[in-house]
Amino acid sequence: MKTLLFILASLPLFAQQAATTSDASTPVPSAEPVLTGWIDLGYVFIPGVGGSYDTYRSIIDVHQGPKLLGTDFTLADPKHHWFDTIQVRATSWGAEPSSSVHVEAKKSGIYDFNADYRDFAYFNFLPSYADPLLSQGIVLDEQSFDTRRKIASLSLDIRPGHWWTPYVAWDHDSSSGTGASVFVTDGNNYPVPNKLRDSTDLYRAGVRFEKPHFHVTLEEGGTVFKSDQNLFQNPGSTNNGNFSAPVFFGETLDLTSLLAAYGASGSSAYTKALLTASPADWIDIYGQFLFSQPDTHVNYQQYDAGNLYLQSQVLFYSSEQQLASAFAEQPHTTASLGAEIRPLKRVRIVESWMTDRLHDAGSAASTQTLISAGESVPFASLLATALASNYNQEAIDIFFDASQKLVLRGGYRYVWGDASYAFLPPEGLASSDHEQLRRNVGVGSATYRPSQKISLTGEFEGSSSSGVYFRTSLYNYQKVRAQVHYQPLQSLSVSADFTLLNNQNPLAGTPYDYTSHQESLSFYWAPRGSKIFDIQGSYSRSDLKSKISFLEPETLSPLLSSYRDNAHTGTALLDLTWPRGKRFAPKLSAGGSFFISSGSQPTSYYQPVVKLWVPLAKHVSWFSEWRYYGYGETFNLYEGFRTHLVTTGVRLTP
Amino acid sequence: MRWHLAVLSLTIAAVAPSRAAAQSSSFAGSETCKVCHEDIYNGFTASPHHVVETDAKRGWQGRACEACHGPAQAHTEGPSADNIRNPAKLTAAAADKICLTCHLNQPTHIGRLESSHAHNQISCTACHKVHSSEQPLVARKAEAINKQCGSCHLNVWAQFQRPFHHKLPEGDMSCVDCHNPHGSIRPAMIQMFAANEPGCFACHGDKRGPFTFEHAPVRFEGCQSCHEPHGSANPRMLTRAQVRFVCLECHANLPTPFSGAAKVAGVVPPAFHDLRLPQYQNCTVCHQKIHGSHVDRNLLK
Numbered sequence: 001m002k003t004l005l006f007i008l009a010s011l012p013l014f015a016q017q018a019a020t021t022s023d024a025s026t027p028v029p030s031a032e033p034v035l036t037g038w039i040d041l042g043y044v045f046i047p048g049v050g051g052s053y054d055t056y057r058s059i060i061d062v063h064q065g066p067k068l069l070g071t072d073f074t075l076a077d078p079k080h081h082w083f084d085t086i087q088v089r090a091t092s093w094g095a096e097p098s099s100s101v102h103v104e105a106k107k108s109g110i111y112d113f114n115a116d117y118r119d120f121a122y123f124n125f126l127p128s129y130a131d132p133l134l135s136q137g138i139v140l141d142e143q144s145f146d147t148r149r150k151i152a153s154l155s156l157d158i159r160p161g162h163w164w165t166p167y168v169a170w171d172h173d174s175s176s177g178t179g180a181s182v183f184v185t186d187g188n189n190y191p192v193p194n195k196l197r198d199s200t201d202l203y204r205a206g207v208r209f210e211k212p213h214f215h216v217t218l219e220e221g222g223t224v225f226k227s228d229q230n231l232f233q234n235p236g237s238t239n240n241g242n243f244s245a246p247v248f249f250g251e252t253l254d255l256t257s258l259l260a261a262y263g264a265s266g267s268s269a270y271t272k273a274l275l276t277a278s279p280a281d282w283i284d285i286y287g288q289f290l291f292s293q294p295d296t297h298v299n300y301q302q303y304d305a306g307n308l309y310l311q312s313q314v315l316f317y318s319s320e321q322q323l324a325s326a327f328a329e330q331p332h333t334t335a336s337l338g339a340e341i342r343p344l345k346r347v348r349i350v351e352s353w354m355t356d357r358l359h360d361a362g363s364a365a366s367t368q369t370l371i372s373a374g375e376s377v378p379f380a381s382l383l384a385t386a387l388a389s390n391y392n393q394e395a396i397d398i399f400f401d402a403s404q405k406l407v408l409r410g411g412y413r414y415v416w417g418d419a420s421y422a423f424l425p426p427e428g429l430a431s432s433d434h435e436q437l438r439r440n441v442g443v444g445s446a447t448y449r450p451s452q453k454i455s456l457t458g459e460f461e462g463s464s465s466s467g468v469y470f471r472t473s474l475y476n477y478q479k480v481r482a483q484v485h486y487q488p489l490q491s492l493s494v495s496a497d498f499t500l501l502n503n504q505n506p507l508a509g510t511p512y513d514y515t516s517h518q519e520s521l522s523f524y525w526a527p528r529g530s531k532i533f534d535i536q537g538s539y540s541r542s543d544l545k546s547k548i549s550f551l552e553p554e555t556l557s558p559l560l561s562s563y564r565d566n567a568h569t570g571t572a573l574l575d576l577t578w579p580r581g582k583r584f585a586p587k588l589s590a591g592g593s594f595f596i597s598s599g600s601q602p603t604s605y606y607q608p609v610v611k612l613w614v615p616l617a618k619h620v621s622w623f624s625e626w627r628y629y630g631y632g633e634t635f636n637l638y639e640g641f642r643t644h645l646v647t648t649g650v651r652l653t654p
Numbered sequence: 655m656r657w658h659l660a661v662l663s664l665t666i667a668a669v670a671p672s673r674a675a676a677q678s679s680s681f682a683g684s685e686t687c688k689v690c691h692e693d694i695y696n697g698f699t700a701s702p703h704h705v706v707e708t709d710a711k712r713g714w715q716g717r718a719c720e721a722c723h724g725p726a727q728a729h730t731e732g733p734s735a736d737n738i739r740n741p742a743k744l745t746a747a748a749a750d751k752i753c754l755t756c757h758l759n760q761p762t763h764i765g766r767l768e769s770s771h772a773h774n775q776i777s778c779t780a781c782h783k784v785h786s787s788e789q790p791l792v793a794r795k796a797e798a799i800n801k802q803c804g805s806c807h808l809n810v811w812a813q814f815q816r817p818f819h820h821k822l823p824e825g826d827m828s829c830v831d832c833h834n835p836h837g838s839i840r841p842a843m844i845q846m847f848a849a850n851e852p853g854c855f856a857c858h859g860d861k862r863g864p865f866t867f868e869h870a871p872v873r874f875e876g877c878q879s880c881h882e883p884h885g886s887a888n889p890r891m892l893t894r895a896q897v898r899f900v901c902l903e904c905h906a907n908l909p910t911p912f913s914g915a916a917k918v919a920g921v922v923p924p925a926f927h928d929l930r931l932p933q934y935q936n937c938t939v940c941h942q943k944i945h946g947s948h949v950d951r952n953l954l955k
Contacts, residue, residue, distance in 0.1 A: 023876035098826040129889040132933035184954040200859030270849035290850035330864035334850040362866030447775040497808040504921035520808035539811030550906035554928040569812040601895035603887040
């Protein structure tokens, strides 16, 4: 990362050198500037956070201090020696919840290089998510974490634009940090500290063949995965866990020492083959074949001590050791084939077939030793698992150009498959499951464009199923979407959008009733080409209703789980340019967004923002921004927060 | 039979003469177009498409405007909107056909026919401004991409204004991080990771597995079984406000048939769990390896 920053920092110097060289060797300066772009440097003030700082960090997480707020510049070499252009973009460096830098370097016909790096702070501490002790007045989240996720990718295309183009790429994703988790062993559960670390590297290389009538891409790749997680509690400390009365059969339960470590590693290899071809004027065909086979090996070791119990045998024990090793493998094959056929000038038929077959096989061997009253009680288990999903889909769509302004579409899709999950040896919970998927889907849509200024699109999809995997799966559903774009004036455009999803599972024993719809309206008005002002805004209303029945586990009494989310969302932004200013005209932006919902999780979230730009000189602008965040939950008042953020800085341009 | 046809077609294609060889005396040349459409011409020179104007191999050297707008000789002799082809006035399929003359056989279009954009007549030029001096041909910056997608997908952009969301409004992610606007083999044009795995795993590698003990919905129906990927008012972008209600929708304890159409997975009774007690109201407190476990069948560790 330091290297990347060094390169970033030294690029302007390099640009200056290039410019100097160019000036020295070329009597007539190039009309094209060598370096263009900008850099924003500033400082963020946070006067304070009212309410829950943990929720603030879970949602916003911006910290006070100096920042590189952003930069975007392009370095062009008029002589095209080593590159044509190098573009660098970066955002939010300096104690920010997320930072990124992106570099593109290219030389026409020779290479195309892209690098991307992102760093996300991933903090989450929301007691409403996992706090079994809230009723005792203890506010915590037993599944919280404070981690950073780093995502990087590099790709290099060689000979771009030629009929065959080799390429190589590397993608990286890693996370590390700390948090709280729960140590669970049989009936015992204790919140404990947690260390997390994982990384995935993906390497791939391939070649693209592109000719006027066909294209083939062949790619081979693989991943390397590592994950280490540790749960621990220092020896000698006492953890009473989540029990309001940690006494069981007269014994006080506690955890006095813990070390649990997961060591997971994995790899995969994959093959990708893509084909498109247009063998004749009336047909285009395409197909793809994808195969991957990831696997994972895990070693798990755990040692814990305290006064613990084994629920099934009402056995109290003072310490426990568990060793486990596990393996899982998942061959996964996907293939598709399709064609667009144009038998008549106004008719297009698109037919496609797809299959996705995933088979997961795993095994876990475990030995567990409990020390109870000076005696050791050993347990050993060997479990094998198998999960399979076979998904298939056949679809046909017919498009008819009724006129130059109206296009109609009708289609049918049949989806079928089966899924299974099994344990060996069978014991306890259900040891095997097998479900079938059978779904008939009809689709229809119309697109009407009476003029360039208006377009209307309506789409309907309806399904009837005779088998699904889960109660909440799409069963008998209707999806509707309608969209209108209208531009009454050159400076004014209006859009409206409506979506509906209604899903019903009518089967006795597994009924499910789900309906959601959303209506949105937006506009953009930029009179006189935004010379004085422009304004844009949007408003959305959504409503979601879900009802599903269940039996209360302890009493087996029937209950209904109802979920309702009725929300209003709005965004607006006004850009105002000082009317009498010319070259150094200040600009003012004001707007923001709001979200208000009622129902199962009534929430309000406000984000107004005002930003002022004042050009100070040809290459320097000053800006300041005020932003307010206000978040509240009706049912969890302790999670609300509010804060002001004031950012001030300068934009420098070459 | 299909394969025979494909092989035969490819063979014919390989020896077919380039369409670039087509010549016509009715072309006017780009310099002629520039006389009246100088702004557009100047904007076009900064576009990647300008290579069509300069590269002789592509067959349109000096006539790039007419590569899309068709022969313009008649238009120069009697300037009228009626005697020049304007892709903006064509149906989406007809406009796309012009773009696909050069771009059809490219890997980007492997999922084109399955994309909802193609199904709903969203033409290439809806997103790619061919000769705009203000917008690049391909939006590269996250904010520009999000603005472009959000201008049509109003409802989705509204979901991102909810408190728990992926970092798109902040400009740290873009729609194309998760979706392939040209189409994908997966629903909702989701990007793919390592050939055929859901694109979610590109950033959430720790949830990828494979696990010895899988949580079946993750594999069968994906992350959106439990999460609202665009944004939610619920912690962790869950579909329901409280964890137990997410779980109980499947683990409903209801008696279901052992076979037949009404059989569904996951109705395993939560046995001894007394939902009146707080420790049982947050299922993931104990079943913390909810995305899959390497060592415990009940996803406890």
